[in-house]
Amino acid sequence: METTNKENKAKSTKKIRLIAIIVAAVIALSTVSFFVIRCAVGGREEETIVRGLHERTVSETDIDLVKDGATDYVIVIGENETNEQVMFATNELIQNFSRATGLYLQTKKDSEINYTENSKVLSLGETSLLQKAGVTYDKKEIGSSGYVVQTKGSSVFMVGATGAGTLYAVYGWLKEQFDYEYFAIGEIAIEKGLTNEKLLNVTLKEKPDFEYRLANYGEAIYDPQVAYRARFNPFHSLWISFDGTDYHTAFEIVPPTEYQADHPNWFSEDDTQLCMTRDPDGLSDVVAERIKEELIANPDRNILTVTQEDVNTWCTCETCTGLLNKYGTNSAGYILFMNKVATKVQNWLDETDPDREVLIAMFAYHQSEEAPVKETNKGYEPMDESLRLHDSLALFYCPIFASYYYDFYSEENVNVAVTLDKWSVLAKNIFAWIYGTNFQLYFAPYSNFNSMQNNYRFLYDRGTKYVFDQHQFNQICGTDWYKLKGYLSSNLQWKIDSNQEELTDKFFKNYYKDAAVQMRQLFDEEQTWFAYLAEHKAYTGEIGYTKSTLFKEDYWPRGLIENWLDLIEEAYKAIEPLKVSNPSLHKTLHDRITYESLAFRFIQIEMYSVYYSDFELQQMKASFRDDCNEFGITQYRELEDLAGYIGQF
């Protein structure tokens, strides 16, 4: 069975290659840009797209990886290897090898190995063995997260251009060799009990579709191990921070406490934002100097943001208003200012470190969302050439007002597409910050499952290098199929054209196990209901629904909620036998089921309390509170913790 699976893998690789060749041929004949073939389906367009770098060949060998419960293999790292991700990769390899075989791999330095073709080595990162074995790779081709895995002789070489790439190479090899897959905290799928296992001949060359994929939900943000296992960039690992702040950095770079007294013109009249137009030279000097300081302090990082505070305001001084009137958008003044900053920083870099490529991001967000372009018969053009973004600037687009039930290709989000098209005229580098939960009410059910994948496609097709799909970022666990969302976004950001349905299936089977059927039914019913709400109740998936707009009886009829909670009960019943046979697993699954019940129980408490006696309601609230505490759910909404809400219980 195992062999068959692996044969299938090899076959599917061939199949993929064949498809790739056909698609490539079609592309060659096509006049459509971005390697996209569009065809009308059901009134809308669908795509067959070739993206990213995902090369894979797998075949069998007769080399024993494990024989009769023992292995000759050792892990080898470079003599002077200190990179923390490579060290973590070593540990991950040890742990997962042990999970699969019960064997504990020894780790050696490359200097301790006399490499020959018959050496049984699992080489991680840049070891001297690479050269001896003739394994080469192009760092630029695979980028900061990509990797190469290559079986040579009896050894396997796993290496990326960075430590993270090497770590992902380990995961790539584990997936091929042991069917490894990471789903969420506490859920790793891997073959087990292998006492005899042949080494596979594996060649992988991977580069994720998005160069940067920032951890976007609390579980992955708070625990860098989760981020690594989900192949996200851990939070705070990517950007150069200003006093710990990655975004909304304006006041961290130019603290009002330090500058406002002497430079009131640098701040908006209501003190909520910077003013970038009254003294752009003076202000940009300070900003550029601050950036230089951080670039010196962070020699390994090259992206940072100069971005407005997180309130929907802008400076209303005469100068800013003048520019707004002239260009129709506040972003014009912002661009002009940022071009000054970028020029100063680049000039300095040219003198001090000419090879260093730095990107400074500015927001298209709230008051600066609109791009200063005009429409001509040739398409969009800058209203002024000075408004083109400096090459070292990146436009960080945050469509906060989008309808996330729908994808960006939809009519409902035509503004997003248009806005991004406009910015594409001005900016060479596009980053995106999109959203995946209701930030006003974390406990409200929310659905962006129908749009997530296409939004990634949309952004990719417009050259986006970075995507930050922000979910419930500030708590360790959340509602709303939080874990599934994390799993899907990690996989789809790596490889957009993965089959979301298959990923979803795999997740439910591995994550809910004995309760997979019931939980999948619950998910399917909920998603179908969202389709109904979108069509009949104007549900759009905006991220700021409040209770008054969302908690209506026709949105969440009482029977519907009860029936879904009945499904939760059925899920509990399905895992009941585990109570005796595997109590730990029972507890794990029970918890997983329970935290998906919280959204529905929240609705019961909020909308249908009248149906329950004081005592029952008290019990419901107490159990809701206890479960939230147990799972580490701490937020009522983005900017309000749960303590206040449950304190009223």
Add this chain to the structure above:
Amino acid sequence: MKNSKKSLLIVLAIALVLSVCATLGIWINDIRVQGTTETPSLSGGEVEAEYLLGEYTDISSATLTFGGQTQDAKITVVKPNGEKVASSKVYLTEGGIYTVEYSAVFSGKTHVVTKDFTVKIPMFSSSTGSSSFEPYGEDKSQYATGIKGVALELTEGDRVDYNGVIDLRESNGKVMEFFMTPEGGMGTADFRKLTITLTDFHNPDISLTVIVQSPAIHSVGAGEEMWYFNYTYCLAGGQNQTPTGMEGNKKHVGGDWGAATRFSFYGQHHSAGSEPQLAVGQESLTIEYNEAENAVYVNNTKVVTLDNLDQFDTEWTGFTTGEVTMSLMAEKFNIPFGNIMITKIGANNLNVPNGIMVDNQAPEITVDFDGYDENNLPKAGKGLSYPVFSASALDMVAGVVPVSTKVYYNYESQQRSNVQIKNGRFSTSKTGKYTIEYKAVDGFRNERVKLVEIECVTATADLTVDSVGSYVTSGKTGELIFPAEIAYLGGTGKVRTFAIAKAPSGEEIAIDEGFRPEESGVYEIALCAEDMLGKLAKKTYDLEIDVNTEPVFIDDVLLPRYFLKGYKYELPTLTAYDYSSGKEEVATTISVVDGNGTTDLTGNVATFVADANGYATVVYKATGKQGNNTKEYKVRVIDTWRNQEEYTLDMGKYFYGEGITSVADENCVVVSSTTDVEYEFINPVIADKFEMSFAITKGNFDYLTIILEDSVDSSVKIEIEIERALGNTNLPLTINGKAMRDPAQAGFNDGGDFNFFYESTSNVLSNDASFKYVVKNEDGSVFGGFPSGKIYVRVIVKDVEYGETAEVSWKNFGGQSLKYNEYDSIKPFVSILGNYKSSYQLGEVGEIFPAIAADVLSPELITSLTVYDPAGNVVKDVDGLELLEVPFNRSYFINLEVYGGYSIVYWAQDYMEETIRYYRALYVTDSDAPVITLDGELKTEVKQGKKITIVNATAKDNLDEKVDVYAYVVTPSGIIERVELGGKYKVTEKGVYRIRYMSIDSYGNMRIDVYEITVV
């Protein structure tokens, strides 16, 4: 004779076979043939001689051969506890000796052959079989610490049970001590969470869970979070509590944190920490339960106090004896297994041979001698009977085991005979020695026999009975007659006395507390005594009963303790009976005698004015066929008005007691006295959510006791006592005699407020800060609440200093602020005596629960209840009564005939016309989803690029006349798209499309029917 010979031969043959088997070491230990003594032979059916607990048997199939025929044998495994499992594969969940029965039917008769095997109990057993342990010995891990203990390898998803019993009292609370020996080397945690569950050996419903865990290292390789290495976070909680841990004053409920103690799951402390790095084995974790504090400690750090309601919602009250079992579960593994070295478990010896627990202890039998001295039991009497004392047995491995009880005569002689036990007694027909044999056997067939000898003699103590003092020998029908007090003399053991009345008609009436004769004539009263041997003595006398011409009041009414002047009271009615010719209920009337003279009421509503002595008398009068009778109740009347016409009240008058001065000032009502006094608030208030606030403003006394008494049964009460103490604050506080852990926060004489709040649903009495207490009675049992739902509040001021004044200032009472010239501005409070379900089914009969209402100041309330159906019409109850403004002091029942919400309105109004409505709803819900029917068939397979027709569909529902159907297509890649019924849809992807037809009724019952279409 032939049969006898044959039988003898068969017996000999069996004996021969058995002896051969024994010689050959075959452990066929029994051959039983039902209905015949011939021997079947067993083939196959191999079973191991020994197993370990938690393993499965794997008994091979077997045949029995008998009379030339061979049959497949049915295999049944008999567990040590007697339970039978008809399977060859049996999960061995208890240690002991098992029996395998091989049976087959030959010529209509069942033949059985048996074998025994033993299930040994290892020190630890694993629920999945994946964990393991090394018997006691020196540390064999890579660290070779030289420390001796039991090395335990734990695996993910496994529960490991320690198979001994830990006596926490013997071990001074110590549960376990262990250290980590991480497989991956120092600095790598094998796992990060260990849950230890202690279960009461005598009551498995009582358990205590302790969780010790280490956080994940947050920042890989970085230094700032490395202190995570050095600490373990602990939570603990009883079976009814969410595990909690106190980190200083911070409470952690569930989750990853808790009380912090120095111990590293990583086997070492990180160098970045300030603590010195220790070698493996130099640091261990000790878990303790402190019974005196009812607290859990880990490495001398208190984790939590289990009955502290600031830390838990509910108390955990401890183990029964301290004898507990223990299980361990490890989680959050980094590798699939993890090692710990256990160095102590309770006070138990870990050094058992091969790690196998040997059970050679027989169960302990405990006989309940009903208070008699076991060594000096009363002698039995010839011709009488004797009680068989009940007994129980407890085995430290098997737990409670059954006790078989038999009684023998001449137990030790060869002629001993079995004596039948009937109704818990045995007859003692002969003199000599009777022996009660109690026998208990555990799973390893360790047997305990306890003998209780009873000597039976010819002569036993005489028993005589007589009356004490004078007694009633005559009376009238309907009167309550008490029999003479009974005295007895002699007898053996405990003597029971009772009386029986024999009526003129011959009917015998057991007299408990007295009886009311309904016949005239002579009754024979028998005074009886019976000793433990069943010897009965009796004395009779005559009771002459005449016809009673006056009606009799059997019951009493309960009137308020005080009437408040000017308020209308609805007085309870009182029933009387005429016994002149049998028992017949008669009419009664009510009169009031008060300051206004005598008033005959036409109904039962009255107002009161105090007479010259401050009282009013309520007189119930019954008129019989031959005469009349009255019954009177005298109640103090209090004038609480400052000006009744202006509706202003003198709240000082609401406290009444001899020797007090009660004056309302602009902030409160000040009650003072110069001697010890007792006073009370004159109006009963609702108990649920009762609150009061007061200050001791002159504290020249030692004790202030506040008693919340049920308004009907004053024996049901909560007594709060505050004692004056040095320092004036943190005063000792007791509730029903139990000292509170956190004493009262205000002081005597400092003007600080004492606040108390009682919530009946949770039975919690709390103040505003320091404690939250689930109320118990003085005997420690849980307080059961106030049955009437209302309370009187009584206050006792004790040990007032001579010549000084004691003063308490009352500020808030039941939500009513008390002060000078205050209006009654607080609405009445209604308490509904029942909980409506969240849903009812159509056709069900729903109960409309009764309610009680009260106002703090106004005893006069008008109340009503109205019930509406979902359409807004007034509902009739099952008896046809229209539920429109009916009294709510009783239940009503209604037929639930339509879906939707039935609205119930409880309404109450006080004297000041402050009204309140309480709304409740009774919802009849629908649980049936619509049924969807497709108007045709969907294709199941189509080619890529083709269009499919989404066939039309309709839906029917039991709730709604019209329900719509919607169709959605889920593409193979998981995208959901809306499609029109009857419309076309082009399939562009290969794979499985799912068409979801959805319909939902107005209640929210949703149906989704899914059809799959494979696109090739």
